[in-house]
Amino acid sequence: MTRAFSRSQPSIWRRQQDWPFEPSGHYFLARAAQILCPDANEGLQDKAAAPMRRQLADGELRAVALLGNGTLAPVRSDAWVVDENFSQWFSACQITNFALFGSGIHPLAGVTYHWLFVDRAGLDSIVGSARIAPGIEAFPADRGLRGRRPAYDWPAFDAEATSKLEEEGAFNPAVDANWNKAALERHMQEWCAKNWGKEPGESTIRDKLTKVEADFVAGRKSQ
Numbered sequence: 001m002t003r004a005f006s007r008s009q010p011s012i013w014r015r016q017q018d019w020p021f022e023p024s025g026h027y028f029l030a031r032a033a034q035i036l037c038p039d040a041n042e043g044l045q046d047k048a049a050a051p052m053r054r055q056l057a058d059g060e061l062r063a064v065a066l067l068g069n070g071t072l073a074p075v076r077s078d079a080w081v082v083d084e085n086f087s088q089w090f091s092a093c094q095i096t097n098f099a100l101f102g103s104g105i106h107p108l109a110g111v112t113y114h115w116l117f118v119d120r121a122g123l124d125s126i127v128g129s130a131r132i133a134p135g136i137e138a139f140p141a142d143r144g145l146r147g148r149r150p151a152y153d154w155p156a157f158d159a160e161a162t163s164k165l166e167e168e169g170a171f172n173p174a175v176d177a178n179w180n181k182a183a184l185e186r187h188m189q190e191w192c193a194k195n196w197g198k199e200p201g202e203s204t205i206r207d208k209l210t211k212v213e214a215d216f217v218a219g220r221k222s223q
Helices: 029-036 044-058 077-081 083-092 097-104 120-127 154-168 181-196 202-221
Strands: 026-028 063-066 072-074 094-096 113-119
Touching: 026 029, 026 120, 029 044, 029 113, 029 120, 044 077, 044 083, 063 154, 077 083, 083 094, 094 097, 113 120, 113 154, 154 181, 154 202, 181 202
Parallel strands: none
Antiparallel strands: 026 113, 063 072, 063 113, 094 113
């Protein structure tokens, strides 16, 4: 059974400034809904649910999840037919590693949440590319960012840090004296340099990891 979302936040539909960076050739799930239902200024999530569920289940739209290593994992179209799956994934615009990879994830490893995107070509073919305004490749026009891309893809950063914590476990000097906050910070500095070509400041990385670690520990306690 799919684990209930502890971080499901339907308000993500109303907070466009928090929408994640869109990988090439894909739209964030909520933005895809916005494109399909351009007149739904209020209640976008409810109005887009029925048509998007049909299109995802029929394979007209192909959904993918963005993993911590930057790769895109396909979500099987028949999975959207299940009521529980659709209500959870669509509401949060996220899918868990448990739902994505099934029993291959150990239950004590914790839960990782992956943002959901849909294939741009499929959506464009449904609505017609003429309806999609030019110049908003990565973000909705009214995101409040005036077309500027964020300096760093923090959702991917959080996903990689969580994945590393799942791999190594919580900090415990009695188990591994070398696995500590400093080691995680070094790992993420190297990851940033490799994936972004630059590193945020040490204090920024430390602050981000403090929250990631807190969420990871809270997730383990809730299981």
